[in-house]
Amino acid sequence: FDEKVLAGKQVLLTAGPTFEPIDAVRGITNISSGKMGYALARACRDAGAEVTLVSGPTALAAPVNVRLLPVQTASEMYQAVLSEVGRSDVFISVAAVADYRVKNRSEHKLKKGDAVPAIELEENPDILATVAGLPAAPFCVGFAAESQNLLDFAEQKRKRKKVPLLVANLAQQAMGADHNEVVLLDDSGQHPLPALPKDEVGRAIVAHLARSLNR
Numbered sequence: 001f002d003e004k005v006l007a008g009k010q011v012l013l014t015a016g017p018t019f020e021p022i023d024a025v026r027g028i029t030n031i032s033s034g035k036m037g038y039a040l041a042r043a044c045r046d047a048g049a050e051v052t053l054v055s056g057p058t059a060l061a062a063p064v065n066v067r068l069l070p071v072q073t074a075s076e077m078y079q080a081v082l083s084e085v086g087r088s089d090v091f092i093s094v095a096a097v098a099d100y101r102v103k104n105r106s107e108h109k110l111k112k113g114d115a116v117p118a119i120e121l122e123e124n125p126d127i128l129a130t131v132a133g134l135p136a137a138p139f140c141v142g143f144a145a146e147s148q149n150l151l152d153f154a155e156q157k158r159k160r161k162k163v164p165l166l167v168a169n170l171a172q173q174a175m176g177a178d179h180n181e182v183v184l185l186d187d188s189g190q191h192p193l194p195a196l197p198k199d200e201v202g203r204a205i206v207a208h209l210a211r212s213l214n215r
Protein backbone atom coordinates (compact mmCIF):
# COMPACT_ATOMS: atom_id res chain seq x y z
CA PHE A 1 0.00 0.00 0.00
CA ASP A 2 1.35 3.45 -0.91
CA GLU A 3 -0.71 4.95 1.87
CA LYS A 4 -1.24 3.22 5.22
CA VAL A 5 -5.02 3.25 4.83
CA LEU A 6 -5.58 1.41 8.13
CA ALA A 7 -2.94 3.26 10.19
CA GLY A 8 -3.90 3.42 13.87
CA LYS A 9 -6.67 0.81 13.50
CA GLN A 10 -6.95 -2.35 15.59
CA VAL A 11 -8.21 -5.20 13.42
CA LEU A 12 -9.44 -8.53 14.79
CA LEU A 13 -9.93 -11.44 12.36
CA THR A 14 -11.00 -15.06 12.51
CA ALA A 15 -9.71 -17.58 9.97
CA GLY A 16 -9.62 -21.26 9.14
CA PRO A 17 -11.98 -24.08 10.07
CA THR A 18 -12.95 -25.11 13.57
CA PHE A 19 -12.46 -28.62 14.95
CA GLU A 20 -15.26 -30.08 17.04
CA PRO A 21 -14.12 -33.21 18.94
CA ILE A 22 -16.15 -36.43 18.82
CA ASP A 23 -13.76 -38.31 21.09
CA ALA A 24 -10.07 -38.17 22.07
CA VAL A 25 -8.82 -38.65 18.49
CA ARG A 26 -11.72 -37.78 16.17
CA GLY A 27 -13.66 -34.71 15.25
CA ILE A 28 -15.83 -32.75 12.82
CA THR A 29 -14.18 -30.10 10.68
CA ASN A 30 -14.48 -28.63 7.16
CA ILE A 31 -12.35 -27.96 4.09
CA SER A 32 -11.42 -24.33 4.91
CA SER A 33 -7.65 -23.86 4.47
CA GLY A 34 -7.40 -20.47 6.21
CA LYS A 35 -5.71 -18.96 3.15
CA MET A 36 -8.23 -16.12 2.61
CA GLY A 37 -8.21 -15.10 6.29
CA TYR A 38 -4.41 -15.18 6.55
CA ALA A 39 -4.11 -13.18 3.31
CA LEU A 40 -6.51 -10.57 4.72
CA ALA A 41 -4.58 -10.46 8.00
CA ARG A 42 -1.37 -9.72 6.06
CA ALA A 43 -3.16 -7.10 3.94
CA CYS A 44 -4.45 -5.33 7.08
CA ARG A 45 -0.95 -5.43 8.58
CA ASP A 46 0.57 -4.01 5.37
CA ALA A 47 -2.05 -1.24 5.45
CA GLY A 48 -0.73 -0.16 8.85
CA ALA A 49 -3.24 -1.86 11.20
CA GLU A 50 -2.40 -3.69 14.41
CA VAL A 51 -3.72 -7.16 13.70
CA THR A 52 -4.94 -9.99 15.95
CA LEU A 53 -5.74 -13.25 14.17
CA VAL A 54 -7.83 -15.89 15.93
CA SER A 55 -7.21 -19.02 13.91
CA GLY A 56 -8.60 -22.51 13.83
CA PRO A 57 -6.24 -25.36 12.88
CA THR A 58 -4.46 -24.69 9.55
CA ALA A 59 -1.23 -25.77 7.86
CA LEU A 60 -0.22 -22.12 7.26
CA ALA A 61 2.78 -20.21 8.61
CA ALA A 62 2.03 -17.57 11.24
CA PRO A 63 2.13 -14.15 9.53
CA VAL A 64 4.92 -11.95 10.89
CA ASN A 65 3.94 -8.91 12.97
CA VAL A 66 0.47 -10.31 13.53
CA ARG A 67 -0.73 -11.46 16.97
CA LEU A 68 -1.84 -15.09 16.44
CA LEU A 69 -4.27 -16.73 18.87
CA PRO A 70 -4.71 -20.40 17.92
CA VAL A 71 -7.97 -22.16 18.82
CA GLN A 72 -9.62 -25.47 18.00
CA THR A 73 -13.36 -25.28 18.63
CA ALA A 74 -16.02 -22.68 17.80
CA SER A 75 -16.52 -22.14 21.55
CA GLU A 76 -12.82 -21.33 21.98
CA MET A 77 -12.99 -19.01 18.96
CA TYR A 78 -16.04 -17.28 20.46
CA GLN A 79 -14.25 -16.82 23.83
CA ALA A 80 -11.08 -15.47 22.19
CA VAL A 81 -13.02 -13.04 20.00
CA LEU A 82 -15.17 -11.73 22.86
CA SER A 83 -12.13 -11.11 25.05
CA GLU A 84 -10.39 -9.17 22.22
CA VAL A 85 -13.27 -7.32 20.61
CA GLY A 86 -13.43 -4.44 23.12
CA ARG A 87 -10.23 -2.93 21.81
CA SER A 88 -10.97 -3.54 18.11
CA ASP A 89 -12.04 -0.98 15.52
CA VAL A 90 -12.75 -3.62 12.87
CA PHE A 91 -13.83 -7.27 13.08
CA ILE A 92 -13.38 -9.43 9.97
CA SER A 93 -15.00 -12.85 10.27
CA VAL A 94 -13.44 -15.14 7.69
CA ALA A 95 -13.48 -18.41 9.64
CA ALA A 96 -15.65 -21.31 8.51
CA VAL A 97 -17.14 -21.82 11.96
CA ALA A 98 -18.90 -25.12 12.61
CA ASP A 99 -22.62 -24.53 13.07
CA TYR A 100 -22.84 -27.50 15.45
CA ARG A 101 -20.66 -29.19 18.06
CA VAL A 102 -20.89 -32.72 19.46
CA LYS A 103 -23.08 -32.79 22.54
CA ASN A 104 -22.17 -36.30 23.68
CA ARG A 105 -18.41 -36.08 23.06
CA SER A 106 -16.37 -38.84 24.69
CA GLU A 107 -13.25 -38.11 26.70
CA HIS A 108 -11.79 -41.47 25.66
CA LYS A 109 -11.39 -43.01 22.24
CA LEU A 110 -14.61 -44.73 21.22
CA LYS A 111 -14.22 -48.47 20.67
CA LYS A 112 -15.76 -50.24 17.74
CA GLY A 113 -18.58 -52.37 19.13
CA ASP A 114 -21.94 -53.85 18.35
CA ALA A 115 -23.86 -50.62 18.02
CA VAL A 116 -23.07 -47.81 15.59
CA PRO A 117 -22.47 -44.73 17.80
CA ALA A 118 -24.97 -41.90 17.54
CA ILE A 119 -23.47 -38.44 17.35
CA GLU A 120 -25.70 -35.83 18.96
CA LEU A 121 -25.23 -32.25 17.86
CA GLU A 122 -25.97 -28.92 19.51
CA GLU A 123 -25.74 -25.44 18.05
CA ASN A 124 -22.64 -23.25 18.32
CA PRO A 125 -22.97 -19.52 18.97
CA ASP A 126 -22.82 -17.26 15.90
CA ILE A 127 -19.67 -15.24 16.57
CA LEU A 128 -20.23 -12.64 13.85
CA ALA A 129 -23.88 -11.99 14.73
CA THR A 130 -22.94 -11.69 18.41
CA VAL A 131 -20.18 -9.15 17.71
CA ALA A 132 -22.32 -7.17 15.25
CA GLY A 133 -25.05 -6.96 17.91
CA LEU A 134 -22.80 -5.53 20.65
CA PRO A 135 -23.74 -2.00 21.79
CA ALA A 136 -20.19 -0.79 20.95
CA ALA A 137 -19.70 -3.06 17.93
CA PRO A 138 -16.61 -2.56 15.78
CA PHE A 139 -17.08 -2.19 12.01
CA CYS A 140 -17.95 -5.77 11.00
CA VAL A 141 -17.03 -7.57 7.79
CA GLY A 142 -18.59 -10.98 7.15
CA PHE A 143 -18.03 -13.69 4.57
CA ALA A 144 -20.59 -15.89 2.90
CA ALA A 145 -19.55 -19.08 1.15
CA GLU A 146 -22.55 -20.38 -0.76
CA SER A 147 -22.81 -23.19 -3.27
CA GLN A 148 -25.86 -21.73 -5.06
CA ASN A 149 -27.96 -18.51 -5.28
CA LEU A 150 -24.81 -16.71 -4.15
CA LEU A 151 -25.87 -13.07 -4.17
CA ASP A 152 -29.41 -13.63 -2.84
CA PHE A 153 -28.26 -15.82 0.05
CA ALA A 154 -25.34 -13.49 0.78
CA GLU A 155 -27.49 -10.37 0.90
CA GLN A 156 -29.98 -12.15 3.20
CA LYS A 157 -27.04 -13.08 5.44
CA ARG A 158 -25.77 -9.49 5.48
CA LYS A 159 -29.19 -8.24 6.60
CA ARG A 160 -29.77 -11.01 9.14
CA LYS A 161 -26.38 -10.64 10.82
CA LYS A 162 -26.51 -6.80 10.50
CA VAL A 163 -23.04 -6.41 8.99
CA PRO A 164 -22.28 -3.33 6.86
CA LEU A 165 -19.90 -5.19 4.54
CA LEU A 166 -20.14 -8.79 3.37
CA VAL A 167 -17.84 -10.70 1.03
CA ALA A 168 -19.66 -13.30 -1.07
CA ASN A 169 -17.89 -16.22 -2.73
CA LEU A 170 -18.78 -19.59 -4.18
CA ALA A 171 -17.77 -22.26 -1.66
CA GLN A 172 -16.78 -24.85 -4.24
CA GLN A 173 -14.52 -22.30 -5.97
CA ALA A 174 -13.03 -20.57 -2.92
CA MET A 175 -12.42 -23.13 -0.21
CA GLY A 176 -8.88 -24.50 -0.25
CA ALA A 177 -7.97 -22.65 -3.47
CA ASP A 178 -5.19 -20.08 -4.01
CA HIS A 179 -7.44 -17.78 -6.07
CA ASN A 180 -10.83 -16.34 -5.29
CA GLU A 181 -13.52 -14.40 -7.13
CA VAL A 182 -15.66 -12.39 -4.74
CA VAL A 183 -18.47 -9.84 -4.73
CA LEU A 184 -18.50 -7.17 -2.01
CA LEU A 185 -22.00 -6.31 -0.75
CA ASP A 186 -22.75 -3.14 1.18
CA ASP A 187 -25.48 -0.49 1.45
CA SER A 188 -24.34 1.03 -1.84
CA GLY A 189 -24.86 -2.25 -3.72
CA GLN A 190 -22.82 -5.05 -5.29
CA HIS A 191 -19.14 -4.64 -6.14
CA PRO A 192 -17.75 -7.63 -8.07
CA LEU A 193 -13.97 -8.20 -8.15
CA PRO A 194 -12.22 -10.25 -10.83
CA ALA A 195 -10.72 -13.68 -10.04
CA LEU A 196 -7.40 -12.93 -8.31
CA PRO A 197 -4.82 -14.56 -6.06
CA LYS A 198 -6.10 -14.45 -2.46
CA ASP A 199 -3.38 -11.95 -1.46
CA GLU A 200 -4.72 -9.49 -4.04
CA VAL A 201 -8.33 -10.16 -3.05
CA GLY A 202 -7.27 -9.34 0.53
CA ARG A 203 -5.75 -6.06 -0.55
CA ALA A 204 -8.83 -5.10 -2.57
CA ILE A 205 -11.09 -5.85 0.40
CA VAL A 206 -8.85 -3.69 2.63
CA ALA A 207 -9.02 -0.81 0.14
CA HIS A 208 -12.84 -1.03 0.09
CA LEU A 209 -12.95 -1.35 3.89
CA ALA A 210 -10.78 1.75 4.35
CA ARG A 211 -13.11 3.76 2.08
CA SER A 212 -16.13 2.54 4.08
CA LEU A 213 -14.50 3.55 7.39
CA ASN A 214 -13.81 7.05 6.09
CA ARG A 215 -17.31 7.60 4.80
Ligand code: C5P
Binds near residue numbers: 126129143145
Ligand atom coordinates in the same frame (compact mmCIF):
# COMPACT_ATOMS: atom_id res chain seq x y z
O1 C5P B 1 -24.25 -18.31 8.34
P1 C5P B 1 -22.93 -18.55 7.74
O2 C5P B 1 -22.09 -19.52 8.51
O3 C5P B 1 -22.90 -18.88 6.29
O4 C5P B 1 -22.25 -17.10 7.84
C1 C5P B 1 -20.96 -16.89 7.45
C2 C5P B 1 -20.35 -15.75 8.22
O5 C5P B 1 -20.66 -15.84 9.61
C3 C5P B 1 -18.85 -15.78 8.16
O6 C5P B 1 -18.37 -14.44 8.25
C4 C5P B 1 -18.48 -16.60 9.39
O7 C5P B 1 -17.17 -16.33 9.81
C5 C5P B 1 -19.52 -16.14 10.39
N1 C5P B 1 -19.91 -17.14 11.40
C6 C5P B 1 -19.57 -16.95 12.74
N2 C5P B 1 -19.98 -17.86 13.69
C7 C5P B 1 -20.71 -18.94 13.34
C8 C5P B 1 -21.06 -19.15 11.99
C9 C5P B 1 -20.64 -18.23 11.06
O8 C5P B 1 -18.90 -15.97 13.07
N3 C5P B 1 -21.07 -19.80 14.29
